[in-house]
Amino acid sequence: MxxxxxxxxxxxxxxxxxxxxxxxxxxxxxxxxxxxxxxxxxxxxxxxxxxxxxxxxxxxxxxxxxxxxxxxxxxxxxxxxxxxxxxxxxxxxxxxxxxxxxxxxxxxxxxxxxxxxxxxxxxxxxxxxxxxxxxxxxxxxxxxxxKYDFLQKKSMEFVLSLLNSDNENVTGLGASIITHSCKTTMEQLTLSEAGVMKRLVGLLGGSLAQRDASLEALAAVIKDNPEVASSFIGPENGRELNVVTELLNDKYPRTRLLACMCLINVKNTSISYLQDRGIKNKLVLILLELLDDIGQVGDEAPFVLSNLITEKEDMQKLAFDANVVEKLCKHLQKVSFQAKCLQGIFIALADLCSKLECCRDRVINLTVINSVAGALAHDSAEVRAAACIFLKNVSRSVKNLSAGHFMNETVIVPLVRLLCDSCASVQIAALGAISNVVVDFAAYKPLFIQCGGVKGLVQLSKSMESSIRVNAVWALRNLAFLVNNRCKEEILLELSISTLASLISDPEASVQEQALALIRNLVDGTMNSIEYLFGEDGLLLHAVGRQLRNTSKPEVLIQGLYTLSNVASGNEHHKVAVMSQLCPQAGDNTETILVKFLQNSSRQLRTAAVWTIINLTLPSNPGASGRLTELRNMGVISRLKDMVNDPCLDVKLRTRMALGQLLMLGDAST
Amino acid sequence: MSLFSIVLRELAEIRAMASSKKLITRDEWEKKLSNVKVRKEDMNKLVMNFLVTEGYVEAAEKFRLESGTEPDIDLATITDRMAVKKAVQSGNVEDAIEKVNDLNPEILDTNPQLFFHLQQQRLIELIRNGKVEEALEFAQEELAPRGEENQSFLEELERTVALLAFEDVSNCPVGELLDISQRLKTASEVNAAILTSQSHEKDPKLPSLLKMLLWAQNQLDEKATYPRINDLATAMLEDPPV
CATH class of the missing domain: 1.25.10.10 (Leucine-rich Repeat Variant)
Known part of the structure; x- marks a missing residue:
């Protein structure tokens, strides 16, 4: 130049x-x-x-x-x-x-x-x-x-004065302020009571810009608020609703999109409106068509679609029948570099694959996995996170996991790399995907470990952020599910017994639960694996026992007790160790924790407790009758006898099994 | 739209009758036509809509005075819009851009495709005027960043810059870019965007109504023989050939 x-x-x-x-x-x-x-x-x-x-x-x-x-x-x-x-x-x-x-x-x-x-x-x-x-x-x-705080009278008066202006841009501003600032249930109610909804509906008859701004504001005020939604439909029996429904047929794509958004927010409050199949189908079809828009509308349409189908299996089925999966996958191949659009498509696909196996099958048949690999390495953090969430939901399919559809290098390598992502939300999303993906992929485990998967997970299990910690331990737990001892040792070596022990006593109950579940998976299987708990002077065993005595959270107790139950299935030495954790310490008069567990309202905890008793009193073991006496002295056996008609079938069955076993040991009092 | 629904109803009635073609005489037809009531005000609105949308501001003003039909838009904005359109048509794209921005700065800020097409037209005009260096600089400074943002813009940009590679542009594969029709295309795109920003339909209603008339006649031809409008300019009913 x-x-x-x-x-x-x-x-x-x-x-x-x-x-x-x-x-x-x-x-x-x-x-x-x-x-x-x-x-x-x-x-x-x-x-x-x-x-x-x-x-x-x-x-x-x-x-x-x-x-x-x-x-x-x-x-x-x-x-x-x-x-x-x-x-x-x-x-x-x-x-x-x-x-x-x-x-x-x-x-x-x-x-x-x-x-x-x-x-x-x-x-x-x-x-x-x-x-x-x-x-x-x-x-x-x-x-x-x-942001404006609408609970303050001054703000409310101000926004109303804007909405009542003659100037189109001023009313548009008023509506935009509402869209942007209205977040809490209280604010929604206050706005609704001040007559804002009526005014916004009035503006729907105005210019194009006013209409769109009002639709957006209406959607914001109604979102997740059944009370406001009911009063919106209100005394005139849905006249307002009809005005919005009419706009579904509007000529302008953006207006149609915003009308969908508004109606979806009404529908999602689960009041009795908009629940018939006709309108549901219509919303799906309109959004399907809007996906083709090349501008902003097309970029936003997948997000609105996600809002419509998330957590709702019937809506997901409707969308599937309308070939939404095909359309989204087709777009995925076209929009290779537009971040917003990619993010939306992955989020919508993730929602579709969250429950329905047919959607997962379809996605896999359409071979979008290559696009996923690209998205996992995308510049935008939102895209990376969305791709992870998508992977997580697709890999809920055990069938497809077993067939090894995901676990190849193109996906695993970038996925593991995301464990070191600079953005916490991406790390969490990646952990979610890894948790599902590692459950069942025996053939690819070496690959996962080779590319630093375990190292990355262990690193994150030490994160200051508890949500990252819990997801990292969760992923390790799933990785340790039904694996061979070599892999278990790999995990333990990387993680170290002392870190694992401190995770058991983590301040967050959710982390404690996952750490105990990880140990439960580690000691499950051969006699050798039970020995992990006895390393470093039984550091882990003591940590488990301490947690069982100290916490009252059933989900933590269940995992801890199952761990001990697994240990109690081992040799004599193991059983003695378990007994020492469950019996009251010397000089302690409180009743044994085992009795408390048998009386707990959580049926899973009761089941775990009975299983532990069964493993401790297997008649073929030499020390079984001694332990039976000990258990009887602690009041465990009489408690067990009260449970022969437990309301939970599983507990009832295991209780009878345990009592039958005690009879063989010569418990004459039965 | 009421006219259209009347036509549809008629069609349905006729379809229901017989499978053989029905003959409708001029008398019967005119009687049917006179039964259809179209309000004069509606007709006036159609005319006003056409004048306003197409930008005939003086005619619209006269028609307003004579018929008492109020336009659904401030007539002054038509003058502005027409000035923009005219500027593009005569190759003064920079001037047109400034005028659009004065009218409403949001239009080009929120409409990347239109903005690109206007800049592209500016480049075309520079090339047309033989300002090669300026054209290259403009393409690199103004248009190349847009191409990085959007794949399809990049392709269009490449096509446009290709004009510089040919000695005889009138005879090259991308020569149509220099055609006057390219200016008209861009001008009508701006016109439509301004109309949309004013919440006005970007196309007048009258032509689509005429299209509908032709469609309805074609449908009817299969079922019946009737006095037809063949020349839209005169709208004379012509008797069917017996």
């Missing part, structure tokens, strides 16, 4: 900013510079970033501020006209910086644009008010916009 051409260019960013900032620039020249700036940045992300780097935002906000002051001083005539033109142009520049660019929103907010623009939306010159309201509305498209 000829360098001379660039340097002679009249509107080089540096020169333009220089003119804006200089006190020597004439008024007219400044206004022209503002317009130039506006025309350069609109639609041009690169230019926006370049000008933001040159601190254009504070300059323009400064100009807005001084012009607002000058215009307010009421210098009449030409001068006023000039200042108002400056206000319009600088407001437009601020809006454009904020449009579609969070960095821009941050810059203009930091420069103090928000209160200035807000004070100008009631300006007498309609064009000034319009420009400022429009820019605020754009700022409110971003997550970074300031």
């Amino acid at each position: 000829p360098a001379s051409a660039a340097s002679n260019h009249p509107s080089r960013p540096e020169d333009l900013i220089g003119r804006l900032n200089s006190s020597h620039t004439s008024c007219e020249a400044k206004l022209k510079a503002l317009r130039d700036l506006k025309n350069q940045i609109i639609g041009n992300r690169t230019k926006k970033l370049a000008f933001l780097k040159l601190a254009a935002a504070p300059s323009v906000v400064g100009i807005l501020s001084s012009s607002a002051a000058a215009a307010a001083q009421g210098s009449g005539g030409d001068n006023r006209e000039f200042h108002e033109s400056v206000l319009i142009q600088s407001a437009a520049v601020i809006g454009s910086f904020a449009c579609g660019l969070d960095a821009g929103v941050k810059a203009v907010l930091d420069a103090g644009a928000f209160p200035l623009l807000l004070s100008l939306i009631s300006h007498l010159n309609e064009k000034v008010a319009d420009a400022c309201a429009r820019s605020l509305k754009i700022i409110y498209q971003s997550k970074l916009a300031p």
